Amino acid sequence: MTSPTTTAAHRILIINCYPRASRENFDRSDVGHPHDLFRAFLAKEAPQATTELVYIADPDFALPAGTTIDDFDAFIWTGSDLTVYLTDDPRVAPQIDFARTLLDAGKLCWGSCWGIQLASLVTGGEVAANPRGRGWGIDRGISLTEAAATAAMHQGKPASFDAFTMHLDEVTRLPDGTSLLATNTHSPVQAAIIGTFWATQYHPEYTLHEMGRLIAARAPALVREGFFPDEAAVAHYAARMKELAADPDSSELRAELGVGDDVIDPQIREVELRNWLRFLDSQAG
Template sequence: MANHPKFLVIDGYRRDGREALAAGGATSAGNLYSQMLMKCHPGCSVDIVYPADAGDSLPQGAALEAYDGLAWTGSSLTVYADDPAVTPQIALARAAFEAKLPSFGSCWAAQIGVVAAGGVCAASPRGREMGIARKITLTPEGRAHPLYTGKPSVFDAFISHEDECTHLPPGAVLLAGNAFTSVQAVAITHKGGTLWAVQYHPEYDLHEIARLTYCRIERLTKMGFFADTDAAHDYVNKLEALHQDPSRRDLAWLLGIDSDVTNEDVRLAEVRNWIEQRVLPNMRY
């Protein structure tokens, strides 16, 4: 009988953040990641923990060794804040490096991993990158890296962030960037452990980015993404309509969306590559 990997998913949101997503019809980050991992490797098992919640138990030391891979979700927290919801997550990232547990993640993952390994993150001087990150371009190191096997050298991806990695730590390799954010992907080797992390969100689809936009309509409108809330709702509705009917070429053209984000084989390539290249060869049978 085939052995299947066991994953630990770290949902980086606080309880109030998860509740806000649920109120807007979005899937919680932990569940979204769990669904993605099960899609990329059917038969795997997934546990989810919530280290931003006071009192939530964090598996450390020997407990981490029960897993074959660790996956970090996004988060609405700020990694450089002195916040009791953040410091346990940095400690967990350091423990994962020390346990040599293969790790992957989106957005928050890159920032947590960089800080845990000695790098620096800060607020982006350009503000929020939201919706679709355009023209993410692999570096020469990225083109040669197994994370990007089968991925185009230039692509778009779902995204939502205001902070960015500004100084990479020793042992980090820049894999991708774009005009908005210089660090769109990074591979970190620290204390013998590895983290492959992307600033964008392969776990999102059109429905999830629509719901996330809906949850933040007031903020995004004030930030100038939309002329008014009516325009914002229209954008959300168009995303949902294209999700329901991917053959709507008119909507895809209007929204500037192509197979980089609608084709799961392309969108999830990094996740499958991580599982195949880092998790399966290092499974603890």
């Protein structure tokens, strides 16, 4: 068993960015909630940290009673199925405002998928629908840029890797002065540190099991968009992903799904999140 990344008693606010209807659909569809994926990571890598949870897309969003942003050491933003450039959407506008507040105050944030789109939009970048269509399951051939060699996010990460993904939109232009840290052919903007907001388009917090659950729930869309011939094929693929999660040493399943250690081994998959915790420790010190 490896040692945790930090034993500091950080107080972290997890911001679930999905609207209530989507969260209820997660429950009906047997999909894990993204805040629970981050909680599982923190329980392992930051066992002394405490977390609180808010649902920012809900109309009654507020910080936990009696708190301000200064009561938290860091903030984690989950993914979302909303569209960030629809800024008049009442489920989106508060997220833009709160992200701007945190960035203006210099608060350390992490955000997967939705996070890189949100942080980019707030600071002057651009986001649009990906003309290549949905990124789903595993994003292939993500490469680190030269800038990543001197950035804290990817220290210890392979120069090229695959990672979990599920998204329709992408960052088309990073904010001025922001270095691109990772890229691939499907979504050229894959990772960046935007002010104090560490963000990836891919999901280092996901696991094979959880991505299998999500893919199974997305079956109608994946068939409609032409990735599978029918929902039975989606179910089979998702089931095989869950089987590999249960038996990660299976060479047969690894070959069938095209999955290697960069996706299976948390010591590789979660590098960015562990580096974020190390940076949090350095800021607290």
